Amino acid sequence: MKPELPTGKTQAPRQGQLLQLNWIRGIAALLVVAYHCEVTMLMPKYFGTSTFPLFKAGHSGVQLFFVLSGFVIYLAHHRDSEGNGSAIARFVAKRFRRLYPSLWIVLVPLIILSFLGFATRVPSGSDVTLSLLILPVKEEVILATEWTLRHEILFYAMFAVFLWNRRIGFGLLIAWGLVGLPLALVDGKGWLIDFIFNNNHLLFLAGAGIAWLYVRGYSAGSPFFLVAGLIVFAVTFYFGISKQIPAKAELLLFGLGAAGIIYGACSMPYLNRRIAPLEEAGAASYALYLIHYPLISLLVKIAVKIDQSVAIPHAVYFVAILVICQLAAFAFHRLIEAPLLNARSMQNLFAPTKTATVASNYQGRAPAPSSD
DSSP states (O other), X not given: OOOOOOOOTTTXXXXXXXXXXXXXXXXXXXXXXXXXXXHHHHSTTTTOSOSOGGGGGTTHHHHHHHHHHHHHHHHHHTTSOTTOHHHHXXXXXXXXXXXXXXXXXXXXXXXXXXXXXXXXXXXXXXHHHHHHHTOOOSSXXXXXXXXXXXXXXXXXXXXXXXXXXXXXXXXXXXXXXXXHHHHTTOXXXXXXXXXXXXXXXXXXXXXXXXHHHHHTTOOTTHXXXXXXXXXXXXXHHHHHHTTOSOHXXXXXXXXXXXXXXXXXXXXXGGGOSOOHHHHHHHHTHHHHHHHHHHHHXXXXXXXXXXXXXXXXXXXXXXXXXXXXXXXHHHHHIIIIIHHHHHOHHHHHHHOOSOOOOTHHHHHOSSOOOSOO
């Protein structure tokens, strides 16, 4: 049987909630922000030197997000009736409502600034359309981090087929993930084939796989899985700093470690408790993911200007940028994202049928894609 959740009056979550997921979201998002801050400050046109080499492997937060996304989506929708059109429509509406409005609020100002000349490249009409719709592109022009959302959308499309027909969907998901392994060794296959069969998609399947185990109560040895996952992730992270592991192997190892961490953590009832800072960071993780890259670009430019007249250790700039990004994400989440998600008009527009689902239990106050 699945372990019971803690029952403390002040720390107990609602039935079905897994508060550990918010911790993992918050940590994953911060890893990505630290990575982008490190590589941006390292650029010759800015400081040109490494500030915190540790975070050269911070891109691993993306792999953590992808496994988490597969876990959350399966956990939230595995009880949906097969072939139920209403359930599929609710799934699509929730994914749309979760991803698109907040993204558009970030994209529109960036698009306007690009056309006004505040970007290295002016986007074409197709660039704008494909970004607003989160459809595949050869290269990112407007928001560099949107590539992860494009893979999320593809996973959601595959999972919608699974909800329509379990047998067909399962086969399609497995083929979608496994075909990418041999294709990864083939050069010149084209960007679209590489996108469709990218090895990152195995991480969504790994997340769905550990969710399948979790809902069936296979929680024995959960501390072992957590510790093993942390070790695999940490060792890969260490060697990833100096790029000593081939990129394709590194991706899979990060995914393996992330799967162990998520499965182990979620199978340990003791960890399912409220820790306010981590919970807030997790709730604002999508906001942070959306706004941090352009914000880092702006803040590093300001830091370079300040550094020309005042001698301040680069580490101070680094920490300040991370703090500002996180605070901005909190503000974006509380003032824009959460009210938008909870607005009655938004709920009625995309989900007119008031039907209770497992999703609300597992995804917490502000489910993230994983993107989540």
